[in-house]
Amino acid sequence: MRRRWVTVITVIMVCAALLAGCGGTQTGSKESPKELVYASAKDINDMNPHVYTGSNPAQGVVYESLVENTEEGFKPLLAESWEISGDGKVYTFHLRKDVKFHDGEPFNAEAVKKNIEAVQRNAAKHAWIKLSTKIVSCNVIDTHTVQLVLSEAYYPALLELSFTRPYVFISPNHFKDGETKNGVNGYSGTGPYKLTEHKVDQYAVFEANEGYWGGAPKIKKLTAKVLPAGETTFLAMKKGEVNFLFTDDRGTDSIDVEAMTKLADSGGYQIVRSKPMNTKMIVANSSKTNSPVHETAVRQAIWHVIDRETISKQIFKGTEPAAYTLFSANVKYADVDLKKQGYDPEAAQKLLEQAGWVLGSGQEVRTKNGSKLSMKLYYDSNSSSQKTQAELIQHAAKKIGIQLELAGEQSTSIAKRRATGDYDLLFNQTWGLAYDPQSTIAAFTSDSSYLHTTKGIARANELYQKITQVTAAMDENVRKSLYADILRIVHEEAVFIPITNGSVTIVAPNTLQDIGFKQSQFELPFEKMHFQ
Amino acid sequence: MGWYITKRGLLSVPMIVIISFLTFVLINLSPQDPAEVVLQAQGVPQITKELIAQTRAELGMDRPFLTRYFHWLTACLQLNFGNSYVTGEPVWALLGPAFSNTFKLTLVSVIAMIALSIVLGVMCALKEGGLMDQSVRGVSFFLTSMPSYLLAALMIWYFSVKLDLLPTSGMESYPSYVLPVTIIAVNYAGIYFRIVRSSMISNLHEDYVLYGRACGLPERKITIHMVRNSLQVAVSVFCMAVPIILGSTVVVENMFAWPGLGSLSVKAILSRDFPMIQAYVLVLAVSFVLFNTVSDMVNAAMNPRVRRDL
Numbered sequence: 096m097r098r099r100w101v102t103v104i105t106v107i108m109v110c111a112a113l114l115a116g117c118g119g120t121q122t123g124s125k126e127s128p129k130e131l132v133y134a135s136a137k138d139i140n141d142m143n144p145h146v147y148t149g150s151n152p153a154q155g156v157v158y159e160s161l162v163e164n165t166e167e168g169f170k171p172l173l174a175e176s177w178e179i180s181g182d183g184k185v186y187t188f189h190l191r192k193d194v195k196f197h198d199g200e201p202f203n204a205e206a207v208k209k210n211i212e213a214v215q216r217n218a219a220k221h222a223w224i225k226l227s228t229k230i231v232s233c234n235v236i237d238t239h240t241v242q243l244v245l246s247e248a249y250y251p252a253l254l255e256l257s258f259t260r261p262y263v264f265i266s267p268n269h270f271k272d273g274e275t276k277n278g279v280n281g282y283s284g285t286g287p288y289k290l291t292e293h294k295v296d297q298y299a300v301f302e303a304n305e306g307y308w309g310g311a312p313k314i315k316k317l318t319a320k321v322l323p324a325g326e327t328t329f330l331a332m333k334k335g336e337v338n339f340l341f342t343d344d345r346g347t348d349s350i351d352v353e354a355m356t357k358l359a360d361s362g363g364y365q366i367v368r369s370k371p372m373n374t375k376m377i378v379a380n381s382s383k384t385n386s387p388v389h390e391t392a393v394r395q396a397i398w399h400v401i402d403r404e405t406i407s408k409q410i411f412k413g414t415e416p417a418a419y420t421l422f423s424a425n426v427k428y429a430d431v432d433l434k435k436q437g438y439d440p441e442a443a444q445k446l447l448e449q450a451g452w453v454l455g456s457g458q459e460v461r462t463k464n465g466s467k468l469s470m471k472l473y474y475d476s477n478s479s480s481q482k483t484q485a486e487l488i489q490h491a492a493k494k495i496g497i498q499l500e501l502a503g504e505q506s507t508s509i510a511k512r513r514a515t516g517d518y519d520l521l522f523n524q525t526w527g528l529a530y531d532p533q534s535t536i537a538a539f540t541s542d543s544s545y546l547h548t549t550k551g552i553a554r555a556n557e558l559y560q561k562i563t564q565v566t567a568a569m570d571e572n573v574r575k576s577l578y579a580d581i582l583r584i585v586h587e588e589a590v591f592i593p594i595t596n597g598s599v600t601i602v603a604p605n606t607l608q609d610i611g612f613k614q615s616q617f618e619l620p621f622e623k624m625h626f627q
Numbered sequence: 628m629g630w631y632i633t634k635r636g637l638l639s640v641p642m643i644v645i646i647s648f649l650t651f652v653l654i655n656l657s658p659q660d661p662a663e664v665v666l667q668a669q670g671v672p673q674i675t676k677e678l679i680a681q682t683r684a685e686l687g688m689d690r691p692f693l694t695r696y697f698h699w700l701t702a703c704l705q706l707n708f709g710n711s712y713v714t715g716e717p718v719w720a721l722l723g724p725a726f727s728n729t730f731k732l733t734l735v736s737v738i739a740m741i742a743l744s745i746v747l748g749v750m751c752a753l754k755e756g757g758l759m760d761q762s763v764r765g766v767s768f769f770l771t772s773m774p775s776y777l778l779a780a781l782m783i784w785y786f787s788v789k790l791d792l793l794p795t796s797g798m799e800s801y802p803s804y805v806l807p808v809t810i811i812a813v814n815y816a817g818i819y820f821r822i823v824r825s826s827m828i829s830n831l832h833e834d835y836v837l838y839g840r841a842c843g844l845p846e847r848k849i850t851i852h853m854v855r856n857s858l859q860v861a862v863s864v865f866c867m868a869v870p871i872i873l874g875s876t877v878v879v880e881n882m883f884a885w886p887g888l889g890s891l892s893v894k895a896i897l898s899r900d901f902p903m904i905q906a907y908v909l910v911l912a913v914s915f916v917l918f919n920t921v922s923d924m925v926n927a928a929m930n931p932r933v934r935r936d937l
Binding site: 137140141146147148219220222223224277278294295296297298320321322323324326327330331333334336505507510511514538541543544 | 681891
């Protein structure tokens with residue numbers, strides 16, 4: 096009897112081993128020197144570049160814009176050159192003549208017009224991008240010249256035309272009934288890579304566009320592999336099934352700092368970090384009159400109880416430097432001389448005492464006219480680092496008599512609170528390098544973004560006036576001065592309380608060269624990378 | 628038996644209608660405006676009041692609740708669950724492949740789990756109280772109480788990374804099935820083999836076993852009889868294991884990047900993709916009702932007394 100059972104178990108084990116053995120060739124897909132397989136927590140989704148569901152990095156390699164935003168300023172991309180009329184209302188672009196869409200359709204002024212008009216017909220969805228509200232017409236001058244007419248001067252026009260979406264170009268052959276707002280039936284752009292295969296929630300393959308006007312990329316194949324769990328991503332990297340990863344759309348690393356270090360220590364990988372790309376911060380609701388957060392002194396006190404250096408060293412293991420201003424100095428117009436205010440509980444106590452918030456003997460929470468110095472701080476429940484930071488801040492605040500109640504919620508609920516003004520304090524981050532400062536600052540006036548944050552401050556009207564002026568200012572010095580004023584006002588009012596600067600992290604094979612970044616945290620210049 | 632099948636089948640129809648109504652009501656009770664949810668799900672950077680109004684009109688949210696329900700139900704009967712809020716694609720086009728992927732995983736896992744449960748249950752019962760019985764129960768207790776993600780991570784590390792035998796994730800080849808199936812099968816077999824075992828043990832003390840032995844029947848024949856009788860109890864449990872596993876593969880699918888219902892439901896819930904969530908709940912509920920019905924029918928086929936009770 097026993098022998099029979101032993102036989103059964105042996106047969107099962109042999110079958111399992113055989114089945115496992117069958118996979119040897121399939122699974123051993125170690126990267127060829129010309130291929131990058133990157134881990135992505137999400138599917139690339141709908142690649143229609145005129146809506147917002149698709150993956151930014153994927154769209155970034157398939158589609159291109161007229162101009163490129165670089166550290167040195169705007170450079171030609173699909174437009175070889177451009178002129179701006181004296182009144183700042185007419186932009187004339189001279190297009191490259193050697194560009195074709197992936198489906199063979201020529202890229203010309205007519206294609207630009209069709210694309211821009213399709214975007215404009217879906218204007219409600221693009222309200223965040225102010226250029227969409229200023230475009231009056233897009234006119235074809237000749238086959239390779241196109242003119243964009245604006246209703247008024249708008250200096251960030253070139254910048255917004257350089258974003259990953261929506262002002263990028265897809266072959267008009269893929270339009271549905273002349274539109275893109277109801278979906279497209281193909282994804283041919285002009286970019287260095289073509290989307291050749293997509294298995295939803297599994298992987299997407301991008302092959303080098305050999306006819307790319309900028310020269311065929313050296314890495315011939317990019318594969319985006321969907322790996323939702325960080326543990327699996329780490330193990331897949333160790334095995335070599337995946338050989339590249341980078342910070343996701345939300346600015347979060349898909350594997351933690353220790354795992355990245357382990358990969359680098361194993362000898363096969365390098366870690367590359369970009370310059371600061373955004374600022375992680377706490378947003379204070381100045382317009383909530385029935386909350387202590389309405390007072391400038393209280394907001395400034397909270398600013399002082401945040402130990403940014405400890406957060407940077409302990410929670411982020413030194414990967415995110417402490418931030419003392421809303422934007423880091425590498426953001427255009429943000430290198431402004433603002434008073435550096437750091438962790439200083441004594442200064443915080445002094446501010447509160449002066450404002451009338453007193454700590455009675457035997458009490459833990461300060462009071463003023465019978466009201467408690469108590470506020471609620473919302474954090475993204477999916478972010479482990481935000482919770483830890485919130486706890487650290489709560490502890491420091493408690494020591495000087497500020498009660499912070501913590502509440503973890505989904506990012507969508509937090510966005511809703513921000514839009515409706517139903518919060519005291521919440522974690523947030525700036526829009527990111529290419530979008531900062533102008534998009535983040537434009538959002539100060541938007542009721543779906545930061546209007547509640549800013550409208551309670553004493554100089555709110557002055558702030559909004561300057562924001563309106565800055566986008567129409569054609570003179571560089573005037574712009575600099577206006578931005579400096581705007582940043583000074585929000586800094587002094589402590590409505591955006593900076594914590595750390597986030598950056599893009601890449602983990603890549605040691606042999607990969609020319610790893611770089613763009614002026615955006617959402618995409619990477621894969622076409623410039625190559626193996627040794 | 629034919630009459631029983633018809634009657635039992637018909638009884639499940641009102642159940643499905645009630646479930647569909649509850650699904651629709653629950654989703655509609657959500658405090659969030661569906662129009663806002665759609666725009667958030669589509670990643671629109673700035674949601675304006677005008678955009679919300681435009682989207683509400685597009686979604687037909689201004690129609691009365693019952694009209695929307697009947698419209699939705701009749702569409703569902705034709706497998707039209709509406710369009711995903713996130714991608715705008717028909718829900719069935721996304722749910723269909725995910726359902727098929729999870730069903731494949733579930734089917735293989737259930738077969739492995741049943742085989743394992745029967746083998747272990749019978750072996751343990753025959754050696755009740757012995758070293759093997761105790762060790763199997765100890766190991767199964769350890770494995771079932773261990774979180775699936777931990778077990779998955781350990782197995783991926785050992786079999787995929789260290790031994791380089793299997794892929795870490797995905798479902799591109801047959802070997803991709805080995806690790807997720809093993810984790811699911813081991814997890815559930817650890818629970819279900821106890822049912823087979825206790826049923827076998829109670830059979831061991833039945834008169835027919837004693838009678839068989841007294842008559843000199845070979846032990847092998849007696850065991851076969853005992854197994855057959857013991858499995859009658861387990862059949863309905865095994866039938867219900869199919870929808871249970873179908874609906875609980877989230878962790879395993881997430882760890883192994885298996886593009887199935889589990890991953891899809893998590894994604895839908897996080898992005899509040901209501902049409903997708905409704906369809907997911909409905910499909911799972913229907914499969915529960917369906918397998919419950921099948922399990923009753925199998926029981927009735929094996930035991931005539933059940934047929935008379937309906």
